[in-house]
Amino acid sequence: MSSPASLVAFRYGCGLPLTQGAPTTPDAMLAALQGPDEMARRFPVMSYDWVHERTSEIAQNKKAAKTDPDLLARQKTVDEELKREGFRALRATIARSIDAPDALRERLLAFWADHFTVSSGAQARSIASYAFVEDAVRPHLSGQFGDMLSAVVHHPVMLLYLDQTRSVGPNSAKAKRRGGGLNENLARELLELHTMGVGAGYSQTDVRQLAELLTGLTYDARRGYAFQPNLAEPGPEEVLGKSYEGKGEAPIRAFLAELARHPDTARHISRKLAVHFLSDAPDDSMVAAMAETWQRTGGSLIEVYGTMLRHEAAFAGSAAKARQPWDFVVAALKGLGLTGETVMNWPRERLVEVVLAPLRAMGQSWKNPPGPDGWPEDIESWITPQGLAERIGWAMRWPAELVDPLPHPKALAETVLADRASAATLWAVVRAETVAEGVGIVFASPEFNRR
Amino acid sequence: MMDRRALLRGLGAFGCSAAAHPFLTTVTLAGTASGKGLGDQRLVVIILRGAMDGLDVVRPLGDKDFATYRPTLGKAEHLELDGFFGMHVGLSGLHPLWAAGELAFVHATSTPYRDKRSHFDGQDLLEAGTGPDLPISQVRDGWLNRLLQSVPGLKAETAFAVGRQEMRVLRGPAPVLEWAPDTAVDLSPQAQLLLEQVYHDDALFQSAAAEALLLGGAEDMDMAAEMDPAKAMRQAKRGEAGRVAAYAAEKLRQETRIAAFSLTGWDTHKAQGKRLGQSLRQLEQVILRLKADLGPEIWGKTTVLAMTEFGRTVAENGTGGTDHGTAGAMLAAGGAIRGGKVYGQWPGLSEAALFDRRDLMPTSDVRTWAAHAMRGLYGFDRTLLQSKVFPGLEMGDDPGLIL
Numbered sequence: 001m002s003s004p005a006s007l008v009a010f011r012y013g014c015g016l017p018l019t020q021g022a023p024t025t026p027d028a029m030l031a032a033l034q035g036p037d038e039m040a041r042r043f044p045v046m047s048y049d050w051v052h053e054r055t056s057e058i059a060q061n062k063k064a065a066k067t068d069p070d071l072l073a074r075q076k077t078v079d080e081e082l083k084r085e086g087f088r089a090l091r092a093t094i095a096r097s098i099d100a101p102d103a104l105r106e107r108l109l110a111f112w113a114d115h116f117t118v119s120s121g122a123q124a125r126s127i128a129s130y131a132f133v134e135d136a137v138r139p140h141l142s143g144q145f146g147d148m149l150s151a152v153v154h155h156p157v158m159l160l161y162l163d164q165t166r167s168v169g170p171n172s173a174k175a176k177r178r179g180g181g182l183n184e185n186l187a188r189e190l191l192e193l194h195t196m197g198v199g200a201g202y203s204q205t206d207v208r209q210l211a212e213l214l215t216g217l218t219y220d221a222r223r224g225y226a227f228q229p230n231l232a233e234p235g236p237e238e239v240l241g242k243s244y245e246g247k248g249e250a251p252i253r254a255f256l257a258e259l260a261r262h263p264d265t266a267r268h269i270s271r272k273l274a275v276h277f278l279s280d281a282p283d284d285s286m287v288a289a290m291a292e293t294w295q296r297t298g299g300s301l302i303e304v305y306g307t308m309l310r311h312e313a314a315f316a317g318s319a320a321k322a323r324q325p326w327d328f329v330v331a332a333l334k335g336l337g338l339t340g341e342t343v344m345n346w347p348r349e350r351l352v353e354v355v356l357a358p359l360r361a362m363g364q365s366w367k368n369p370p371g372p373d374g375w376p377e378d379i380e381s382w383i384t385p386q387g388l389a390e391r392i393g394w395a396m397r398w399p400a401e402l403v404d405p406l407p408h409p410k411a412l413a414e415t416v417l418a419d420r421a422s423a424a425t426l427w428a429v430v431r432a433e434t435v436a437e438g439v440g441i442v443f444a445s446p447e448f449n450r451r
Numbered sequence: 452m453m454d455r456r457a458l459l460r461g462l463g464a465f466g467c468s469a470a471a472h473p474f475l476t477t478v479t480l481a482g483t484a485s486g487k488g489l490g491d492q493r494l495v496v497i498i499l500r501g502a503m504d505g506l507d508v509v510r511p512l513g514d515k516d517f518a519t520y521r522p523t524l525g526k527a528e529h530l531e532l533d534g535f536f537g538m539h540v541g542l543s544g545l546h547p548l549w550a551a552g553e554l555a556f557v558h559a560t561s562t563p564y565r566d567k568r569s570h571f572d573g574q575d576l577l578e579a580g581t582g583p584d585l586p587i588s589q590v591r592d593g594w595l596n597r598l599l600q601s602v603p604g605l606k607a608e609t610a611f612a613v614g615r616q617e618m619r620v621l622r623g624p625a626p627v628l629e630w631a632p633d634t635a636v637d638l639s640p641q642a643q644l645l646l647e648q649v650y651h652d653d654a655l656f657q658s659a660a661a662e663a664l665l666l667g668g669a670e671d672m673d674m675a676a677e678m679d680p681a682k683a684m685r686q687a688k689r690g691e692a693g694r695v696a697a698y699a700a701e702k703l704r705q706e707t708r709i710a711a712f713s714l715t716g717w718d719t720h721k722a723q724g725k726r727l728g729q730s731l732r733q734l735e736q737v738i739l740r741l742k743a744d745l746g747p748e749i750w751g752k753t754t755v756l757a758m759t760e761f762g763r764t765v766a767e768n769g770t771g772g773t774d775h776g777t778a779g780a781m782l783a784a785g786g787a788i789r790g791g792k793v794y795g796q797w798p799g800l801s802e803a804a805l806f807d808r809r810d811l812m813p814t815s816d817v818r819t820w821a822a823h824a825m826r827g828l829y830g831f832d833r834t835l836l837q838s839k840v841f842p843g844l845e846m847g848d849d850p851g852l853i854l
Binding site: 185188189360361365370371372373379380383384385386387388389390392393396422424425427428429431432433434437440441444445446449 | 589590591615617619622629630631634638639641642645646648649650651652653655656659660662663
């Protein structure tokens with residue numbers, strides 16, 4: 001059994017060594033989460049408003065943009081700016097994880113970013129998906145789940161990703177004039193993935209009614225986010241046994257508030273948190289306690305985290321999960337002693353060769369998960385022949401290119417594995433023929449790849 | 452270099468034989484051993500990422516409007532196919548296959564994807580195999596995987612996704628093996644030995660590493676190459692596509708029945724004359740490599756389908772290339788097909804016949820060709836193909852592509 005400090009670093013953090021001043025008790029970890037967001041200040045990421053400002057100009061002149069040389073040039077500049085900020089945001093995401101004393105915040109951010117997956121395909125490397133997380137998820141990490149849910153559902157990137165921008169109420173003013181119809185995508189994922197969970201107590205009729213309720217919620221690249229009454233299906237709609245009626249967004253907000261507190265939502269997300277942080281088969285009493293807290297507090301996330309961290313299972317049990325490829329790379333960079341500032345100065349090519357290309361080869365094409373259900377959780381999905389071979393390859397190759405001199409393999413094992421190091425690993429690292437291979441064995445070891 | 456010899460040595464170090472190795476048992480012997488499953492036919496699906504210009508690969512030289520749209524590209528050298536169509540010289544090495552009835556094309560075909568012309572969305576739809584009525588974000592698996600889900604006694608190695616590109620077409624609950632032959636873990640013998648010790652007590656890591664060694668073992672080739680420098684040179688020159696094809700062939704000679712991989716380099720917005728030729732040369736090499744490595748008997752039971760997300764504009768653009776369009780062409784090869792023919796209904800190129808007045812009009816859904824191929828090769832039920840594998844597809848009459 002490993003010490004609380006290494007458990008904090010592996011299970012709830014971004015790896016060892018713990019950053020100076022890192023909290024190691026549940027109370028201190030929770031207090032840090034509620035403290036100032038130092039990392040967001042130090043390594044800023046653009047908001048979607050910034051994206052919209054740049055893209056709306058071209059969207060407003062769509063016709064001219066095809067022929068007008070000035071606009072064409074402007075489009076090119078904007079594309080390049082979006083890309084540039086996307087790379088900057090990637091650097092910032094790594095830097096925050098490496099430098100954060102309250103690394104749990106970055107881990108929670110990754111959890112919620114995956115829970116509310118948006119994958120922007122062609123724009124996978126652009127700023128959009130980072131901006132979404134920065135705007136809609138990060139401010140609400142420790143607040144009320146209902147606020148996060150509302151921010152997510154109103155965010156342009158989510159509205160675009162789940163086709164809400166195409167959804168038109170069948171009896172709306174717009175449908176009557178120009179046709180168009182309902183798109184159920186957001187409504188379905190909202191229930192299936194974001195809140196109640198697949199197989200929970202909702203029906204296809206609920207999905208349909210919810211899709212009608214959501215009409216009017218849209219984003220337009222020219223005008224930005226707005227509730228557009230001409231798209232809205234005339235009410236009332238009955239979802240989950242309750243009727244919602246009224247003008248504008250009020251009924252949507254009322255429904256989201258209910259949904260956020262729903263017992264199925266409480267259970268589904270409590271379990272998902274426990275699965276993510278602890279085990280694919282988490283302790284039932286922990287999940288039940290978290291769900292109880294959720295319902296009692298109306299979805300106060302800091303309270304739910306508190307129940308998880310103070311439960312007896314929180315610091316017990318074995319390392320049953322895999323570090324996902326992203327966590328693997330970040331923990332290795334941190335373990336090698338790189339700082340956020342160093343990563344912020346990396347050119348694009350370095351990010352591609354050290355982070356993006358290896359992540360893809362390890363099975364985690366960054367910011368481009370296979371579907372709205374995000375990345376798999378089970379260890380078997382990650383420790384595959386291909387995945388492990390790529391991790392070994394990374395471990396053997398990149399440390400030597402990133403730090404000079406390399407740490408002594410034994411010292412590195414003590415730093416990044418601490419009391420988790422197995423006898424076999426400690427035996428092996430000092431028998432490697434080169435320092436680089438010794439370092440590689442540390443990072444390729446099961447102890448480093450499990451959490 | 453990890454290879455099979457090293458693996459066997461490694462397993463020796465674990466103190467057990469290959470046959471008794473727990474992970475090898477679960478993977479290579481999963482499913483029934485009765486040889487049910489898919490039978491003997493081999494299917495290779497190649498996704499051509501970037502939108503291949505079907506009009507340049509299989510040129511409708513007999514269409515009176517073609518030359519006006521393609522003043523430069525249309526005049527480039529070609530090989531005669533059937534008096535109406537001519538083939539790009541980038542595929543000249545396949546011309547003997549055409550003559551032997553082992554090469555065919557389908558023209559003016561496309562997925563149901565319309566109007567948006569985004570590579571990523573187009574590829575997603577092509578690989579998901581769904582129609583426009585189902586939002587792509589709700590489809591979690593690919594059509595080849597949905598086909599596998601219906602195979603009784605499926606073994607893990609029945610289907611293989613080869614190469615570094617993610618193959619959505621094979622993604623889903625049915626077990627599929629994946630390997631990129633370029634995953635070269637250059638471990639010294641000592642490092643390998645040490646890792647074996649480090650993984651010794653962790654069954655998951657031990658088995659994943661052992662399987663990685665097994666998959667990575669293109670051992671016969673490597674051993675031969677060690678002894679023959681000229682051969683080693685040829686291997687190095689083959690490039691990733693060639694290694695992918697050689698690896699796929701090796702697996703198809705054994706238990707694998709379906710293999711999928713992708714080739715890139717088709718997005719020819721400019722200098723198409725040169726770039727398309729390079730990409731076609733690569734495709735040609737891949738097919739010739741498959742034919743050579745599979746040998747006459749297995750090649751005779753093989754169908755290769757190369758499909759792309761959409762075609763390109765009928766008119767060439769101002770930079771010697773073409774832009775994103777709609778209908779394109781599919782290539783079929785192998786001893787199991789009825790080749791020497793350009794399939795599909797030709798829509799013509801008059802302005803009124805074009806899609807959106809700019810693109811080749813689709814006259815068939817590319818999924819119908821795949822569906823009929825799977826029916827012809829493996830005898831799958833029409834209802835299953837139209838409901839589960841390609842939900843909502845109307846297959847229509849058998850075009851007779853499969854012998």
